[in-house]
Amino acid sequence: MQGFIDNYLIEFGHLAAFTALILTMVQAAAPWLSGRLQSPALARSGVMASYIVLILMTIGGATLIHAFVTSDFTVKYVASHSNTELPLLYKVTALWGGHEGSLYLWAWILSAFTAILAIQGKRLFPLRLPVMLSVQACLLLGFLGLILFLSNPFDRLLPGAIEGSDLNPLLQDPGMAFHPPMLYFGYVGFSIPFAFAMTAMLTRWETTLWIGLIRRWTLFAWTMLTVGIMLGGWWAYYELGWGGYWAWDPVENASFMPWLLGTALVHSITVQENRRMLQSWNLFLAITTFSLSLLGTFLVRSGVLSSVHAFAVDPGRGVYILLFMVTVLVVAFGLFIAKGRVESEKEAITSLASREMLFVFNNVLFSVLCLSVLIATLYPLALDALGEKITIGVPYFNSVMIPLFFLVIFLMGIAPATPWRQVNLARLWSRLWLPTVLGFSALIAMYVWDSQAHWFAFVGTGLVAFVLFAMLVDFIRNARRRAKQQSVNILSAWLQLVKRNRRYYGGMFVHLGILVIAIGMIGSGIFRSEQVVLMAKGDVIEIGGEKLRFDGVKQFRKDNYIALQGQFALLGTDFVIQPERRKYPVQEAPTTESGIHSNWARDVYVVIGEIVGGRYSVHAYVNPLVEWIWYGGFIIVFGIGWSFSQGLRDKRIRTPAALSQGKMA
Amino acid sequence: MNKNIKNILTSVLLLSISSLVFSAGISEDPLERKVLDIAAKLRCTVCQNQPVAESNSDLAKDMRAAIKEKLQQGQSEKEIIQFFVDRFGDYVLLSPPKTGNGLVVWLFPPILLLFTFFAVVMIMRSRSAKAEITPPSALSKADQERIRRARNESNKSGEDE
Amino acid sequence: MMRNVWWVIFPVLILLFGLLAYGLTTNPKHIPSPLIGKPFPALQGKDLNGTDVTLGVVDGKPTIVNVWASWCGACRTEHNVLLRGARRYGDSISLVAINYKDELPNARRWLSSLGDPYQWSFHDLSGRAGLELGVYGVPETFFINKQGIIVEKISAPLTDEMLANGVALMSK
Numbered sequence: 001m002q003g004f005i006d007n008y009l010i011e012f013g014h015l016a017a018f019t020a021l022i023l024t025m026v027q028a029a030a031p032w033l034s035g036r037l038q039s040p041a042l043a044r045s046g047v048m049a050s051y052i053v054l055i056l057m058t059i060g061g062a063t064l065i066h067a068f069v070t071s072d073f074t075v076k077y078v079a080s081h082s083n084t085e086l087p088l089l090y091k092v093t094a095l096w097g098g099h100e101g102s103l104y105l106w107a108w109i110l111s112a113f114t115a116i117l118a119i120q121g122k123r124l125f126p127l128r129l130p131v132m133l134s135v136q137a138c139l140l141l142g143f144l145g146l147i148l149f150l151s152n153p154f155d156r157l158l159p160g161a162i163e164g165s166d167l168n169p170l171l172q173d174p175g176m177a178f179h180p181p182m183l184y185f186g187y188v189g190f191s192i193p194f195a196f197a198m199t200a201m202l203t204r205w206e207t208t209l210w211i212g213l214i215r216r217w218t219l220f221a222w223t224m225l226t227v228g229i230m231l232g233g234w235w236a237y238y239e240l241g242w243g244g245y246w247a248w249d250p251v252e253n254a255s256f257m258p259w260l261l262g263t264a265l266v267h268s269i270t271v272q273e274n275r276r277m278l279q280s281w282n283l284f285l286a287i288t289t290f291s292l293s294l295l296g297t298f299l300v301r302s303g304v305l306s307s308v309h310a311f312a313v314d315p316g317r318g319v320y321i322l323l324f325m326v327t328v329l330v331v332a333f334g335l336f337i338a339k340g341r342v343e344s345e346k347e348a349i350t351s352l353a354s355r356e357m358l359f360v361f362n363n364v365l366f367s368v369l370c371l372s373v374l375i376a377t378l379y380p381l382a383l384d385a386l387g388e389k390i391t392i393g394v395p396y397f398n399s400v401m402i403p404l405f406f407l408v409i410f411l412m413g414i415a416p417a418t419p420w421r422q423v424n425l426a427r428l429w430s431r432l433w434l435p436t437v438l439g440f441s442a443l444i445a446m447y448v449w450d451s452q453a454h455w456f457a458f459v460g461t462g463l464v465a466f467v468l469f470a471m472l473v474d475f476i477r478n479a480r481r482r483a484k485q486q487s488v489n490i491l492s493a494w495l496q497l498v499k500r501n502r503r504y505y506g507g508m509f510v511h512l513g514i515l516v517i518a519i520g521m522i523g524s525g526i527f528r529s530e531q532v533v534l535m536a537k538g539d540v541i542e543i544g545g546e547k548l549r550f551d552g553v554k555q556f557r558k559d560n561y562i563a564l565q566g567q568f569a570l571l572g573t574d575f576v577i578q579p580e581r582r583k584y585p586v587q588e589a590p591t592t593e594s595g596i597h598s599n600w601a602r603d604v605y606v607v608i609g610e611i612v613g614g615r616y617s618v619h620a621y622v623n624p625l626v627e628w629i630w631y632g633g634f635i636i637v638f639g640i641g642w643s644f645s646q647g648l649r650d651k652r653i654r655t656p657a658a659l660s661q662g663k664m665a
Numbered sequence: 666m667n668k669n670i671k672n673i674l675t676s677v678l679l680l681s682i683s684s685l686v687f688s689a690g691i692s693e694d695p696l697e698r699k700v701l702d703i704a705a706k707l708r709c710t711v712c713q714n715q716p717v718a719e720s721n722s723d724l725a726k727d728m729r730a731a732i733k734e735k736l737q738q739g740q741s742e743k744e745i746i747q748f749f750v751d752r753f754g755d756y757v758l759l760s761p762p763k764t765g766n767g768l769v770v771w772l773f774p775p776i777l778l779l780f781t782f783f784a785v786v787m788i789m790r791s792r793s794a795k796a797e798i799t800p801p802s803a804l805s806k807a808d809q810e811r812i813r814r815a816r817n818e819s820n821k822s823g824e825d826e
Numbered sequence: 827m828m829r830n831v832w833w834v835i836f837p838v839l840i841l842l843f844g845l846l847a848y849g850l851t852t853n854p855k856h857i858p859s860p861l862i863g864k865p866f867p868a869l870q871g872k873d874l875n876g877t878d879v880t881l882g883v884v885d886g887k888p889t890i891v892n893v894w895a896s897w898c899g900a901c902r903t904e905h906n907v908l909l910r911g912a913r914r915y916g917d918s919i920s921l922v923a924i925n926y927k928d929e930l931p932n933a934r935r936w937l938s939s940l941g942d943p944y945q946w947s948f949h950d951l952s953g954r955a956g957l958e959l960g961v962y963g964v965p966e967t968f969f970i971n972k973q974g975i976i977v978e979k980i981s982a983p984l985t986d987e988m989l990a991n992g993v994a995l996m997s998k
Contacts, residue, residue, distance in 0.1 A: 249713075333839060352786065378842075388858070389858060390758070391714075391757070392770060393708060400771070400774045404774065404778070531698075532693060542692070727952070728957065731954065752958065754960075
């Protein structure tokens with residue numbers, strides 16, 4: 001009996017996935033079928049279908065995980081990505097270690113979010129739910145088709161392999177293990193605003209009625225994408241041994257583009273909720289953000305672009321994904337052009353100097369950023385068609401994108417101080433003169449401190465200081481006013497403010513997190529120290545104000561690898577930095593583990609290389625303030641959480657969207 | 666216990682002596698640094714998007730060795746980079762050259778930004794010209810007074826979004 | 827306003843898809859060589875037997891310089907093409923090679939077991955000669971005309987057709 005289960009459990013999962021495919025087709029066709037057959041019940045069947053699809057997909061996923069955990073090498077995917085010696089955690093996360101499994105994860109998350117949407121929709125928008133579920137089902141259909149026919153993780157390898165090929169050592173790492181799921185939560189999360197936008201265009205649903213409903217979905221997707229990107233950067237930092245965290249690699253760009261537009265969307269939704277305008281922008285951004293998620297999927301898996309991250313090349317799959325993406329985009333944009341302007345704006349921008357206008361500029365800026373990244377990523381391909389080959393690498397991206405980000409930071413500073421509708425320049429200046437002065441002072445201070453540094457350091461520091469103080473001035477002003485109004489002391493006023501306006505102050509926390517990240521990037525990007533030296537035992541090097549003494553190496557075996565570990569005493573502390581070179585016998589791909597000593601002020605980062613004439617090649621860095629990047633990430637997540645927790649029983653004026661729904665989203 | 670303490674003391678003594686003898690403050694070979702600086706500007710042609718300075722591939726190692734040799738012969742950075750461009754094409758440069766087709770991609774973002782900025786301003790201007798608020802003179806004195814007072818109130822209090 | 831957007835969005839999308847579809851057909855690793863049309867650098871060194879040789883135009887005839895190594899699997903696939911080519915074109919062309927980053931015993935063994943179509947093979951142990959020629963992988967083949975100008979560089983295993991085309995180009 002056990003043997004039967006072992007052999008056929010995976011087939012059961014395969015069958016479950018197939019049944020999910022069939023049901024998804026039903027879910028996709030439900031609204032139209034029900035119209036044709038005049039059967040309202042059929043429309044509602046989409047809801048039940050979405051629940052069952054989720055259950056089936058979960059069953060399929062569970063059998064795959066079971067196959068990994070029991071090292072069932074009769075499953076081809078398990079045989080190529082796992083090994084009996086692999087630690088348990090990585091046996092499970094190996095599910096998304098390769099193309100087929102990660103696609104399955106994508107599809108599973110999509111089915112889960114669809115089911116949640118169904119539960120939410122039954123209560124809040126039951127009439128339009130079938131169409132919305134149909135949109136989601138079409139997307140899921142595309143993915144399941146790809147998975148079950150072209151990239152099947154359930155394929156058998158009979159007779160089974162004796163031992164598996166092991167998971168890529170680079171992925172045997174906690175950061176890398178959770179980076180894909182976080183990213184996919186983000187990518188798939190943006191399918192919800194997409195579905196809303198499509199449904200709105202298909203069923204003439206006024207934007208004001210649903211824009212509040214996607215606020216949390218969009219924030220959630222954005223947060224997941226942010227966390228996923230940061231996990232990727234953090235992993236690249238401590239794992240890849242070049243002391244950096246972002247290389248503007250095509251696959252990195254593929255995740256960054258939806259993030260950029262997602263940020264614009266998050267802000268644009270706020271404008272619509274407050275001022276009932278920018279509908280077209282919101283529809284456009286909702287469609288394009290998700291389209292970029294799909295584009296990212298294409299770029300990563302089709303072999304079109306050369307990248308360290310790309311999955312194994314397969315043009316066949318590339319053709320399928322391309323056709324799928326073309327279909328989705330043509331339908332979506334076609335609808336947008338035909339019906340995107342059905343509703344007229346309730347309000348109009350009356351003055352070019354107003355917060356609304358700044359938000360429009362915000363949308364424009366992020367769109368330009370996104371388009372620039374897209375063009376730069378695809379330009380080499382375009383030139384290749386003309387017979388020329390160029391590389392667009394890090395120096396280009398830094399030179400071009402960073403000034404644009406400076407503009408974003410500047411906007412971040414002036415927007416909260418700018419009132420809606422019409423700015424009064426005198427009043428604006430009264431709020432911003434102090435931050436401006438302090439910003440310039442910071443700029444000059446940075447110049448005085450190191451006049452040889454790249455000008456990014458001066459402008460960046462000045463801008464960060466400007467925004468920081470602008471936020472502080474804003475906070476103090478509001479607190480003072482509240483203290484006076486409510487006759488409380490200023491401290492209680494602060495606390496009350498932050499507690500009562502969670503959306504606003506959650507957003508301010510997120511901005512603060514961005515500033516902290518900016519500080520970390522200026523420090524580690526511009527003021528980094530680096531040395532490459534040959535060291536014998538006992539040698540001491542001085543770098544970035546720190547001293548390192550090489551105390552030889554240790555060799556040992558652990559888990560599924562053999563390690564050569566360098567011992568570097570960080571003089572002045574008790575700490576020994578221990579970078580490693582690991583050899584994984586099965587995969588035969590050596591990896592390096594950097595040795596890092598972190599504190600809030602700097603990271604001391606050491607990589608041990610090969611032995612040359614009795615001495616080891618050592619690459620050492622000191623990265624000032626780099627940990628602030630990860631701190632900023634935490635602040636952002638906290639800010640989002642704070643914003644999310646805005647209670648339902650809120651005493652502030654309700655937004656029009658909520659009023660028409662009768663509830664606060 | 667005694668034996669352990671003796672061992673520890675001996676080790677400490679030996680270590681201190683050896684560290685006195687062997688602890689040499691060494692620093693990076695400036696030639697190596699120059700090699701890496703130049704290598705950081707070149708793309709490893711057989712790698713996926715990595716600079717020659719970071720790659721461990723055979724070709725990258727050969728290229729670094731060649732850079733070192735040329736520096737020792739007294740060639741300038743410009744000459745060395747040109748050497749590689751002549752043989753591998755612009756592809757070997759990590760950033761596109763600021764001429765010809767490369768110039769397009771350098772100019773694209775700033776031009777796009779300026780263009781969309783002005784386009785948006787133009788569009789918004791033409792729209793706001795259509796959506797005018799009722800001019801105040803059309804309102805009665807009492808209403809004007811109420812509006813003025815309400816504006817002052819909102820300017821002083823009320824939280825911004 | 828939407829009418830205007832139509833004219834922008836659709837061409838952009840079509841361009842994008844066309845580009846991506848094209849991208850599926852290309853190999854991101856292939857690099858066109860800037861050396862085509864330039865004179866072949868005169869590189870001096872030793873061949874596999876220790877004799878002094880100079881790379882470039884050999885015996886005043888159009889010359890093919892093939893880059894190979896015993897550790898290169900793809901070089902095997904093109905080897906028969908070269909053997910055939912050496913017989914076919916005989917005295918009208920010169921056929922020499924660069925043995926790239928290879929140990930002498932391995933290289934000699936490879937040639938003796940598979941056949942040696944070359945007049946001689948330049949021994950480039952360090953890879954410097956290859957670097958001088960923009961070699962980034964093996965096998966590669968240069969076609970040089972009588973005047974010493976590189977008329978073609980192939981960065982893939984040769985087929986009979988490629989060889990014929992190259993010979994035609996360099997004999998013009």
